[in-house]
Amino acid sequence: MTDARPLLEVTDLVKHYAVRGGILRRRVGTVHAVDGVSFSVGVGETLGMVGESGCGKSTVARSVLRLVEPTSGSIRLNGVDVTHLGKADMRPHRRSMQIVFQDPFASLNPRMTAGDIVGEPLSVHGLASGRQKQERVAELFQQVGLRPDQMNNYPHQFSGGQRQRICIARALSLGPSLIVCDEPVSALDVSIQAQVINLLIDLQRKHGFSYLFIAHDLAVVAHISHRVAVMYLGRIVEVAEKSELFANPRHPYTQALLSSVPVADPKMKRLKPLIDGDVPSPINPPSGCAFHTRCRYVMDRCKVERPVLAEAGTRHQVACFLNAGTGREAEIALSTSSRP
Template identity: 55%
Template sequence: MLTVKDLVKYFPVTGGVFKRKVADVHAVDGVSFSVGRGETLGLVGESGCGKSTLGRTIAALYDATSGSVRFDGTDLTYFSEKEMKPYRRRIQMIFQDPFESLNSRHSVGEIIEEPLVIHGIGDGPARRKRVGELLSTVGLPQTAANRFPHEFSGGQRQRIGIARAIASSPELLICDEPVSALDVSIQSQIINLLLDLQEEMGLTTLFIAHDLAVVRLISDHVAVMYLGKIVEQTDADTIYKTPLHPYTQALISAIPVPDPGAVSNRIILEGDVPSPIHPPSGCRFHTRCSHVMEICRATEPEFADQGDGHMVACHLYEGKS
């Protein structure tokens, strides 16, 4: 359903009196993966690693610098806005902040109906009926259509955002940290709602998050991203049981264990994520890695299969596949 190949997205950095470009922010730097129809790929990593930029570039909200995005066999990478419009109905996005992503001047009914109007789906009465059905689907009363976003809690607003995203019956849903701004008790409700919708609608999902515990609940496969690159990818069970990349191991070790008597084996990463304007040479993780070797500083590791589709980019495993 979705194939991303060597995708790159740079943002120019300007300076001086004439605002000339002096550098680039390497937000996404050569990312490749694929997601099968009806599957969920969880994309995880620290804040600032490029996850959200990747999702927005796939959705054509940002223009790609290079590389390709193929959806259902069609390369969408350099489509014009007019060429992209039919595909926007099939590709929808749920954003992180449910308050910022909803127009406060529009009623909930108008917000959910907007995709139907844009894509010419149904007439007025049919659209209003569809809005009521969508509100019921996401667990809100149909009377919510006459109210405004500020009258709802964060979890309810995210339900409104989900209703808007599924209004056009999409095939690919890109979820950009849809639960990170919500209370823990509400997160599970939204995750369960997304799981139900995926099963009912046969959705293909790219689920972006920084919480590996949340990703484990919803994903068939998991890709770990660091400073613009994917460093490890495999099925969800394998990546939690036998993580290979030192960065993935550190992320897994940080997942809280619901046992006050358990011995903590957490791996503490020293230092901060390097600047994406001047990323490190060689392996981008070498500045924080406890296994760093000389080759790590000079040569970028190959993203290679270590068996059964377990992909990892690390010099520790070179020659072992």
């Protein structure tokens, strides 16, 4: 991280979706996709965001970019509140934040050449045209490891890794200060994943922009992130520096995620799973702590009170009563847990 000043500040972000049913399509429920998320990303910093499928990571990403409208909360980019800006007022800020989607083939127009795809943002924002645009696109191709003579090829003529490089070049074209990476390597082969991740790291060192990096793979998150936020059922349950989180996870859910990472040594004895069961429905989330239905250390207060993120060390925050409650409570919970 090159600067401690926040580039992106998200406060109490909420995104709910209406569930409608019946002939009249009346509202019969609410999906709590994101339920009060707060975090910040510094200049030149990578914040990794991890959690099970359906926990709200991608919804957070799309809400930050205003691709979906948040229900409530605030989003500040470079000190400017962009939460409620109209299309015209939002347009200049869109240059500062770009996204790399999960599926590179689905996010590229099959009827456009790779050069036209990368150059389109320059035309839309009136930054370059004609020969100047072509030179800029050729430069971007070289930055992401592609040849300028590939600019006239169509997306189907590239491999999966090359298509993702095209998406990265398109994201770079406007000189953003924030790039949201929504599981950018999950659709790629393992060997290609490492190349793309290293490319993202090199580009960050060269240009100094920030990443909000969403992924399932903890090894990938550990490689690229400066800090890591762990999400569960629409809420952040733990945030810490990368080294601190992996060495000293404080939330039971974070501990369970780390214990589930495959070990390459077949002779090493695996620990018993720390959690079981399925993630509760976001339409009817549990009261109190959302994780209490699967937690081995559950206490009575967990079922009725919602823990908030509290300090657990230097730049380490945890939303758990084992951290914020009394030491006696933690001892009782650990000693009386009925789950091995």
